Amino acid sequence: xxxxxxxxxxASKKVTGxxxxxxxxxxxxxxxxxxxxxxxxxxxxxxxSEFKYLKKHxxxxxxxxxxxxxxxxxxxxxxFRDEWDPNRTIGCAAxxxxxxxxxxxxxxxxxxxxxxxxNIVARYGVWGAxxxxxxxxxxxxxxxxxxxxxxxMNVFEGGSLExxxxxxxxxxxxxxxxxxxxxxxxxxxxxxxxxxxxxxxLINACNVIWDGFLSHRNTLSKHEEKMKQxxxxxxxxxxxxxxxxxxxxxxxxxxxxAMA
Numbered sequence: 001x002x003x004x005x006x007x008x009x010x011a012s013k014k015v016t017g018x019x020x021x022x023x024x025x026x027x028x029x030x031x032x033x034x035x036x037x038x039x040x041x042x043x044x045x046x047x048x049s050e051f052k053y054l055k056k057h058x059x060x061x062x063x064x065x066x067x068x069x070x071x072x073x074x075x076x077x078x079x080f081r082d083e084w085d086p087n088r089t090i091g092c093a094a095x096x097x098x099x100x101x102x103x104x105x106x107x108x109x110x111x112x113x114x115x116x117x118x119n120i121v122a123r124y125g126v127w128g129a130x131x132x133x134x135x136x137x138x139x140x141x142x143x144x145x146x147x148x149x150x151x152x153m154n155v156f157e158g159g160s161l162e163x164x165x166x167x168x169x170x171x172x173x174x175x176x177x178x179x180x181x182x183x184x185x186x187x188x189x190x191x192x193x194x195x196x197x198x199x200x201x202l203i204n205a206c207n208v209i210w211d212g213f214l215s216h217r218n219t220l221s222k223h224e225e226k227m228k229q230x231x232x233x234x235x236x237x238x239x240x241x242x243x244x245x246x247x248x249x250x251x252x253x254x255x256x257x258a259m260a
Contacts, residue, residue: 023197027109031200032101038204039096042211043089050216051080091156092215095149100207103145108199111136130191134184142183146175146214153218167221175217179210 022030114136115121115129124131150171154164190202 020197027105028102031105032097035096035101036093039092042208043092043215046212046216104200133191134187171217
């Protein structure tokens with residue numbers, strides 16, 4: 001074995017040993033700290049993606065407008081640091097620390113205990129326990145966690161009960177169906193080949209994209225509600241203008257009749 005390989009193996013064993021120690025003796029604290037950072041990363045990725053998406057559409061919409069100099073456009077273009085919403089990121093990080101971290105720290109060891117207590121491996125083979133865990137995670141744990149995330153963010157953002165109901169109606173099923181399409185493969189490999197103490201950290205690491213996805217769906221619901229309100233206001237203003245115009249026309253006709 002080369003000297004470089006020996007150093008790498010020693011470092012890997014040291015990291016693995018510390019991870020096993022922290023996840024065994026301090027699972028909630030370890031997962032909560034990890035989830036804080038991962039939710040920050042996930043929401044930041046989501047906000048940056050939304051910023052680039054909106055900027056692209058604004059550029060497309062203004063393509064046929066009067067041409068400006070390139071320097072003027074660049075100076076007036078918004079920067080991501082100016083559009084970034086820190087309150088949204090703080091809310092996501094707090095959810096990761098208070099909910100995701102503690103729940104996952106207890107949930108996966110609990111599933112392992114259920115499988116051991118019922119001799120799932122002996123009865124159904126080496127894939128029996130992973131499949132059972134995936135089914136439990138997707139159909140027992142995932143729906144309430146998605147529901148809880150939208151409820152938490154609605155309270156954190158000061159939303160009304162009506163907003164929360166609309167958010168659940170429009171975002172819950174797409175979020176859960178996406179989870180059913182993506183997570184089973186990741187979970188199956190994790191439950192089959194990764195030791196129990198590594199389940200939560202690995203799944204939390206994969207959660208970076210999922211956290212960003214949920215944050216994006218939450219913001220999408222807010223954006224749709226805002227667009228609907230603006231459309232209703234525009235329609236109301238149009239109705240008011242039409243009513244006033246009709247009133248003026250009727251008044252003008254009345255004056256003509258009186259003069260005649």
